[in-house]
Amino acid sequence: MSDLSRRGQRLIESPPAAEYLREHFARSAAPYDPELRPDGYIPLCVAENKLVGDLLLPEIGKARQIPAQALSYDQMIGSRPFREALAGFLPRFTGRALRPEHVAVLAGAGSVLELLFHVIADPGDGVLVPTPSYAGFWPDLETRDELCIVPVHTRASTGFRLTPELLDAALGSAGRPVRALLFTSPDNPMGRVYSRTELEAVVSWAERAGVHLVMDEIYALSVFGPTPFVSAASLRPSLGERVHLVWAFSKDFAASGLRAGVLVSENAAVLAAVDGLAYWACCSGHTQLVLGEMIADAAWVDGYVAAMRHRLGEAYRQVAAALTASGIPFLASDAGFFLLVDLRSYLEARSWEAEAQLWRRLLDGANVNLTPGSACRIGEPGFMRLCFAAVPSQTAALAVDRLARVLRA
Numbered sequence: 001m002s003d004l005s006r007r008g009q010r011l012i013e014s015p016p017a018a019e020y021l022r023e024h025f026a027r028s029a030a031p032y033d034p035e036l037r038p039d040g041y042i043p044l045c046v047a048e049n050k051l052v053g054d055l056l057l058p059e060i061g062k063a064r065q066i067p068a069q070a071l072s073y074d075q076m077i078g079s080r081p082f083r084e085a086l087a088g089f090l091p092r093f094t095g096r097a098l099r100p101e102h103v104a105v106l107a108g109a110g111s112v113l114e115l116l117f118h119v120i121a122d123p124g125d126g127v128l129v130p131t132p133s134y135a136g137f138w139p140d141l142e143t144r145d146e147l148c149i150v151p152v153h154t155r156a157s158t159g160f161r162l163t164p165e166l167l168d169a170a171l172g173s174a175g176r177p178v179r180a181l182l183f184t185s186p187d188n189p190m191g192r193v194y195s196r197t198e199l200e201a202v203v204s205w206a207e208r209a210g211v212h213l214v215m216d217e218i219y220a221l222s223v224f225g226p227t228p229f230v231s232a233a234s235l236r237p238s239l240g241e242r243v244h245l246v247w248a249f250s251k252d253f254a255a256s257g258l259r260a261g262v263l264v265s266e267n268a269a270v271l272a273a274v275d276g277l278a279y280w281a282c283c284s285g286h287t288q289l290v291l292g293e294m295i296a297d298a299a300w301v302d303g304y305v306a307a308m309r310h311r312l313g314e315a316y317r318q319v320a321a322a323l324t325a326s327g328i329p330f331l332a333s334d335a336g337f338f339l340l341v342d343l344r345s346y347l348e349a350r351s352w353e354a355e356a357q358l359w360r361r362l363l364d365g366a367n368v369n370l371t372p373g374s375a376c377r378i379g380e381p382g383f384m385r386l387c388f389a390a391v392p393s394q395t396a397a398l399a400v401d402r403l404a405r406v407l408r409a
Helices: 006-013 019-027 053-060 080-089 109-120 137-142 164-172 196-209 268-281 285-296 298-326 352-366 393-408
Strands: 103-106 126-131 148-153 178-184 212-216 243-248 261-265 338-342 383-387
Touching: 053 285, 053 298, 080 103, 080 285, 103 109, 103 268, 109 137, 109 178, 109 212, 109 243, 109 261, 109 268, 126 164, 137 148, 148 164, 164 196, 178 196, 196 212, 261 268, 285 298, 298 338, 298 393, 352 393
Parallel strands: 126 148, 126 178, 178 212, 212 243
Antiparallel strands: 103 261, 243 261, 338 383
């Protein structure tokens, strides 16, 4: 007989972590090494930028005079100095001035999403999420908030384009109250940067529907293609009561382990309610100090962002060339750390079971882990996400060669 609560038992029976992540952590103990382990594991399934550590570590590791306040309790949604530093930094991509009192800091973007949706929606309420989607939204919103994500499926035949008509259809068929639309730009998993016109259509739709719009702009600075990033914050004179921005240091500053996520909202009640839960999701005082000093150095940030974008672009081009040479089709990417490969022609049948079998065959045969399309809630089987910045570029190219050999077998 289990000693767990019903909630605890559900976590055991249905773990929030997807199978590809469980395989990732199990195989990470034997990673690829060209000399020690040439057949070792290559993870192309986790959206991390491993190409800029040499730029970040010296800055993060600088000797600092740590104030006593860093060892003490502070405001749970972030110290005032750190929120002031963020209010000065975030306009780099929001395109408008921000006030520190509209900024909250928590332990990562996942915590920001969980707490934000906890206070704007009730258990059982719906949240619209266009697909293909970031796989983590489902555990972020459904595990403890007990919300129901309503996918808004776009199709490959239209270039995965989102339209107001698709949003209307999803809203009308949700079968439950819908409190919010969660929209990501730049997009994950496609690496698409949405234009001002496309974003205007999304913002206008949310206004007409009377729902909250949560904009995930976590890859705002990680743009390496020709399309400039446009923040939803730049489309209106103010965010208003129902538009909220989410950003974090995990992607643009390749620091997912430091757990520093940011919420920007002008809704005082939302911020007060989030503050009521923030004790359980605080960012450490030391981390706030380090990151605050880092983003306050404008010259260093300028150089870092330029180098980071250049390296992402080079890594993308190398992997794109390897995929092209191997005859593996893919969707072009402009931002982020990933692209979608189109493996529909390699499926034994157009089914999710066949996609799962293909993903397993690639994992076991090539020892390369991709994110299966089912995890991204893609509306049709056969697409998988490839994270080209998760390993050195030569390792990513080797992984493509391994994948191609398995696909040809």
